Amino acid sequence: MTLLDNRPATASHPYEGLRVVKARHPGRWAATAVVAVLLAMVANSLITNPRWEWGVVWAYLGEVSIVEGVWMTIKLTLITAVLGFALGTVLALMRLSQSPLLRAVSWGYTWVFRSVPLILQLLLWYNLAYLYQTLDVGIPFGPSFASFETLSLIDKFGAAILGLGLHQAAYSAEIVRAGILSVDQGQHEAAASLGIPRRRQSTRIVLPQAMRTIVPTAVNEVIGLFKGTSIVYVLALGELFYTVSVIYGRTQRVLPMLVVAAIWYVVLTTVVTVIQFYVERYYARGAVRTLPPTPLQRLRGNLTAGLARVRPTSGSTSDRDPVTR
Amino acid sequence: MTAVDTRPGRVEVHGVHKSFGAHEVLHGVDLVVEPGSVTVILGPSGSGKSTLLRSINHLETVDRGYVALDGELVGYRRRGDVLHELKERDLLRQRTRFGFVFQSFNLFPHLTALENVVEAPVSAQGRNRREVEAEARELLARVGLADKAGAHPRQLSGGQQQRVAIARALAMKPAVLLFDEPTSALDPELVGEVLSVITDLARTGTTMIVVTHEIGFARQAADRIVFMDSGRVVEQGTPAQVLDDPQHERTKAFLAKVL
Structure with missing residues (x-):
């Protein structure tokens, strides 16, 4: 090690003032160019091919029946998600119970409702009136207090909610169960030893921690539901996809109408994704030392970093530290 | 020692057996802990120390024998010749008389240090939150963490986390404090700060049972040392008796290794 002798650091070091040439990445440049050309081709065809009929798309995007369809899709998704996760949580707790019967019933439920295709379940619920003409509220095996016509109780909308919700509950149960299992056993013990x-x-110690595992998968499910609700078109319920198909059945403008639906689904999914970020951030408290920056904070950070790069502080290259916090 | 000590915190363990599956961990343990005393349990890994400690506050149910705190059975209620297992609500209430400090701290990571300390007195003992918060700040100051009240556990060092855990246990004003290897998960340089907090507590006359491998701490703070091996109490006495003049072969062999 004769190169590095004991000269003080302030004295000019043999490496001081040498120019740094960054490594080149020809492969990366080539790939970037190829993708840029492909993107340009896609954009070009979208703009120049008249068969996309963007005028029609634009005209129908805010049409009353379409907006009503979107609203129905939102309603179906939200109600089903709430119902699915509420029932799913109950099923998850049953599955973790000490009672073998509760465990078995929960397992059986998940087994059945995950096994039967959703479209089949929807049609079954819609035809429930064939099996049971009336639904009674009363004492089990005893007298009945009130009786309802099945058909008036479970209309199209009711069948859709039941079908989607009960199907969703089977999946949600597993998600919630995984979340609860992900919480360290020591947390249960600490809570028990404190006499809580x-x-x-459950509400203060276990579930808030389980949420960290639950939220990403749950949002996945909600996004899946937004699009999955399109399956209820088999019940001729006026959600987004059914509305669109009715319109193109009438006007024969199939492709533009599909694009209208696609745009709305993308919008809905985007909104959910944004909400997901903030919900995850909320439940990350305590799990990470510093919370991830919100998009706004990141934008501000990038701006300041960019400005700093444009106006480098007078000094050597070592001052330009690209690391931003 | 006087015949009747009226302070709370007398723990009696009688003929306690405990198995996990086919493996018997405790083979009939007897132990009496006097109120206000500090008992240190020593012994090799797997000797049943932690299981014994967890049996005392009924985190583990014992297979045979019983545990009592101030003459009251832990985990059961006696009616005539029958022992009825306590309902969970009553068991949880009984547990508030024990403070338990875990090897791995087990702080609630999503709550701040202050919220960790405040949680149980409010939700388990139904006390006024404002009052408890003031007390909790005092407790955090007592363990040297007055300025960390708003920090989350992951923002604290191991030693700081364990001190918060001790404050959390103290907030319940327990009759007995149980420590399960409180310094085993800590870096060597952090062990001292936790032990000094425990030593301070020992001077205040709280009944304490401490499972540890810190022989120096045992010598300094313990009134009694209990040596366990293979699920039995092999030997017990004052630190001078057990550490300097061990009678049993197993004790001698253990001390020869750790001293």
């Missing part, structure tokens, strides 16, 4: 009441243990 059982209910409070």
